[in-house]
Amino acid sequence: MEKKESQRQTAEAEEKDPKTAGEPSPQTQEQGGQAEKIESETPKPGEELQKKLEETSRELEKQKDLLLRTAAEYDNFRKRTAREKASLYSEATAAAVLEILTVADSLERALEQPDCTAEDMRKGVELVQRQMKSALEKLGVEEMGAQGDPFDPELHNAISHVEDGESGDNTVVKVFQKGYKIGDRVIRHAMVQVAN
CATH class of the missing domain: 3.90.20.20 (GrpE nucleotide exchange factor, coiled-coil domain)
Structure with a gap:
């Protein structure tokens, strides 16, 4: 609708002044300049992808x-x-x-x-x-495996069992070789004889 209006105004101006016929009106020139600005400001799809x-x-x-x-x-x-x-x-x-x-x-x-x-x-x-x-x-090395200790398979290696009425069940009766540990880590298990 704006285009029709601007074309009508251009036609009226040409009728009034035949010298300016064929030349764009100042308003048309202004609109054309704005269109060029808008075209130059809007990036082309290829440029956007490139960026x-x-x-x-x-x-x-x-x-x-x-x-x-x-x-x-x-x-x-x-x-x-x-x-x-x-x-x-x-x-x-x-x-x-x-x-x-x-x-x-x-x-x-x-x-x-x-x-x-x-x-x-x-x-x-x-x-x-x-x-x-x-x-x-x-x-920091500790000895372990003394006679009378309760038998613990984590600390002792039972190499024999013996029936002993005086000692309680699962008690170390004899130590053949002492065991050693550092903290909770066993270095060598004690070799013991255990009462049943």
Whole structure:
């Protein structure tokens, strides 16, 4: 409807002024300029797709970079953890060996004695045994498996059963070999004889 109105106005203007016939009226020129502006401002469908593609490509590159960085950080973490684990193992071993070296030194000194009586030898062995117990205590190692203890399959290894009226059922009657543990972890089960 607006088009018809503007065409009518243009026709009337041509009738009034024959010189301007064929020339667009100022109003028509203004409308044409606005149409050109609107056409230039509205993006073409191909341009929109191109912009979205570029944005998606940039986002993909960011995610790819983040993934590569994360993978590199994880690899470094894994290598560092392996080095620390190896270091901790060697440090723990060194600490254990250091505690036991005093026992080894005492045994060497005992063997260096040229003449000693059986009584002296016994005293030396008792001294070495006390040093060994002390070293194990410093390392957090506890003895387990004493006579009279209730039998526990988690801690004891029953190598024989015996009928014993004096001891209660499932009681350790004799210890053949002591067991050792660190905290809740059993290092060696105690070898015992159990009463039925």
